[in-house]
Amino acid sequence: MNCRGVSRRLSAFIDNDISPGIRQAMDEHLETCIGCKRRLAEFEAVIEAAHVMKPLALSEGFSQRVAEAIRARQESRQVTGIVRYRFSLAGVAFVAAAASIFFLVGPQSNENLTPVFTGTEDRPVSDNPTVTDFYEHPETKVSSFPIPEGAEAARFTESDSLPVNDSLSRIDEFLLPSVQEVRENVNVKF
Amino acid sequence: MKKEKITDKELMELIQSGDERAFTELVARYQDRLLNFVGRIVTDQETAEELIQETFLRIFNQKHSYTPEFAVSTWIYTIALNLARSELRKRKLRRFLSLDFLKEESDIEIADKTNFTGESLAPILHKAIDALPEDYKTAFVLCDIQRLPYQQIAEILRVPVGTVKSRINRARAMLRDKLKPYKEIYYELSRGIPQAISLY
Numbered sequence: 001m002n003c004r005g006v007s008r009r010l011s012a013f014i015d016n017d018i019s020p021g022i023r024q025a026m027d028e029h030l031e032t033c034i035g036c037k038r039r040l041a042e043f044e045a046v047i048e049a050a051h052v053m054k055p056l057a058l059s060e061g062f063s064q065r066v067a068e069a070i071r072a073r074q075e076s077r078q079v080t081g082i083v084r085y086r087f088s089l090a091g092v093a094f095v096a097a098a099a100s101i102f103f104l105v106g107p108q109s110n111e112n113l114t115p116v117f118t119g120t121e122d123r124p125v126s127d128n129p130t131v132t133d134f135y136e137h138p139e140t141k142v143s144s145f146p147i148p149e150g151a152e153a154a155r156f157t158e159s160d161s162l163p164v165n166d167s168l169s170r171i172d173e174f175l176l177p178s179v180q181e182v183r184e185n186v187n188v189k190f
Numbered sequence: 191m192k193k194e195k196i197t198d199k200e201l202m203e204l205i206q207s208g209d210e211r212a213f214t215e216l217v218a219r220y221q222d223r224l225l226n227f228v229g230r231i232v233t234d235q236e237t238a239e240e241l242i243q244e245t246f247l248r249i250f251n252q253k254h255s256y257t258p259e260f261a262v263s264t265w266i267y268t269i270a271l272n273l274a275r276s277e278l279r280k281r282k283l284r285r286f287l288s289l290d291f292l293k294e295e296s297d298i299e300i301a302d303k304t305n306f307t308g309e310s311l312a313p314i315l316h317k318a319i320d321a322l323p324e325d326y327k328t329a330f331v332l333c334d335i336q337r338l339p340y341q342q343i344a345e346i347l348r349v350p351v352g353t354v355k356s357r358i359n360r361a362r363a364m365l366r367d368k369l370k371p372y373k374e375i376y377y378e379l380s381r382g383i384p385q386a387i388s389l390y
Contacts, residue, residue: 010359010362011358011359011363039366042366043366045366045369046362046365046366047334049315049369050330051335051337053316054312055222056225056226056229056235056238057222057225058225059239062239062242063214063217063218065243066217066247067214069243069246070247070250073251
């Protein structure tokens, strides 16, 4: 074995981590080579120096600090757990309250319908308005726009539960008297 | 509890079942070893103690994640090493941001080379180990200071055994080169003078 082969294996030689055959070859080389022998001694000295380094010592009370840190961490986890639990409870309560309010005050049913219009003198709102009344009343009728020339007006029969869509008549019914007067004036002018 | 009879794995089983005394025993068994491991990696005692404290906290909180396929010591060293590496990464970033990396470090001089004592080698060796690349330093500390077998070092570092041997060999060679100016010390030590080298 040459010097290069020995140098590469010095660490394993010291740790006794080589095969018997290689160990023998290295022993034979080291008997005659001063350079490799010196390198081996340097390696051994480094390892020995590391072995005899004075061990570091913990500061006083280290074990107690570890125990306190664990207790503190456990307590903070408990607090976090309680806070999360309370937040989740609050969340559930909020959702339940919102749902209750929604169902109590929510969309108006026909039975509890509060008229949002007061009607006119000649067309008062009945106490129990129906769908037809809603569409027929001048304040709540769907506004009709003039039907384009050539297009047929939509006609709905009573069986469809929709009012007849006669735009001209519906405009007159829809407009308030004061506006009708304006319309007449417009017609007069034009 | 009969300390001399209970193994680390039996201790972990007790800890997993909620035995706090068993955990106290585990802390007592490993705190010094971990200090001499983490302390050599981060080279600062106060930081090392904080990291070891965090190591034990994590062991306690994650006790159920330990599986018997690995030795308890391997698991503990792995946690400690991960924390030490995180600390070194933070330091590198802080050092980079503060431009400290531009400062050159000076070598420690031995005041009196003619009147050598084993104690004067300590700061040089300490500094030389600290100057090693992180991978080589970790392998060297685990092998030559912690005296762990190659196989266990490989499990802790999660590299093949061959890589461990290679890193140890390179680390020793680099330390030898670093300490060459003090070679008369080698001959003193290699003649077996058993002086304990004090670091502080």
